[in-house]
Amino acid sequence: MSEQIEHKETVPESCLGKRLDQALAEMFPEYSRSRIKEWILAGHVSVNGAVISKAREKVLGGEAVIIKAVVEAEQRFEAQDIPLNVVYEDDDLLVINKPADLVVHPGAGNPDGTILNALLHRYPDIAVVPRAGIVHRLDKDTTGLMVVAKNIAAQTYLVDALQHREITREYEAIASGQMTGGGTVDEPIGRHATKRTHMAVTISGRPSVTHFRVMEKFRLHTRLRLRLETGRTHQIRVHMAHIQHPLVGDPLYGGRPRPPKNATPELLSELRGFKRQALHAAMLSLYHPTTGELMTWHADVPEDMVKLTDTLRDDSNENQEVEY
Incomplete structure (x- = not known):
């Protein structure tokens, strides 16, 4: 399962002097820096119309960047039947009321049993969305509302809204x-x-x-x-x-x-x-x-x-x- 994505953005001036992979990771936080680096090395990133294949290339700010890549389904994490308290859902997003003692994303000490594992079980198609659609996190023992995107377009929109303080x-x-x-x-x-x-x-x-x-x-x-x-x-x-x-x-x-x-x-x-x-x-x-x-x-x-x-x-x- 995979999905074709395309992004066109201008590198902000605040990225002056940063590596290309670092700048893109800041511009597109829905993707990991390692994934962005893979795309650069594979020739999926162009800067001012020229394909750049070196992640360490420095940026000045103001460059026009285009990313054309295929997002493969995330296979590293296991789908698990874990209950979720879904308070709202439609084709683009869902809102979860998270209980205490539930980790949002697998990590050190918590390889599974997380909201991400539950999402992969409940919505198999969400595997192609970076981080299974998780836009923001709550600490393990913080309770309450969090939004999850069900497709890449919705996640891109919500991550951008979060960055611009519109959520x-x-x-x-x-x-x-x-x-x-x-x-x-x-x-x-x-x-x-x-x-x-x-x-x-x-x-x-x-x-x-x-x-x-x-x-x-x-x-x-x-x-x-x-x-x-x-x-x-x-x-x-x-x-x-x-x-x-x-x-x-x-x-x-x-x-x-x-x-x-x-x-x-x-x-x-x-x-x-x-x-x-x-x-x-x-x-x-x-x-x-x-x-x-x-x-x-x-x-x-x-x-x-x-x-x-x-x-x-x-x-x-x-x-x-x-x-x-």
């Missing part, structure tokens, strides 16, 4: 510490200098912007609504930890539970037992790749976060000072 994603979260008001964290995020599984705010990172507003205050915690302007790995988790308000239960960035003074036994138990980051993708909004219609989906906050919120609220009420 709106809002999250619910519970953070440590009492926050006084909303705001924006505008700090670049990149790989941590020494902890390779961690991300961090770093001057050499990629631009990253997270907006947040306070929904409810507790004694020593805050329920937040957050909107992503960019979509970096672990973005919300890193940004909230950076401003000293890490998410409850975050195993990488959260540290130990932080109960308030005289916390109720129920709250102590909830905080100690909450083993994932309290983060849920609650709203997704985008323009449909074929119809152009603005579509919006909502996903209820999962039961574990509802219970934690209720327990925090009960603790606040029980410890409220009585005014005489």
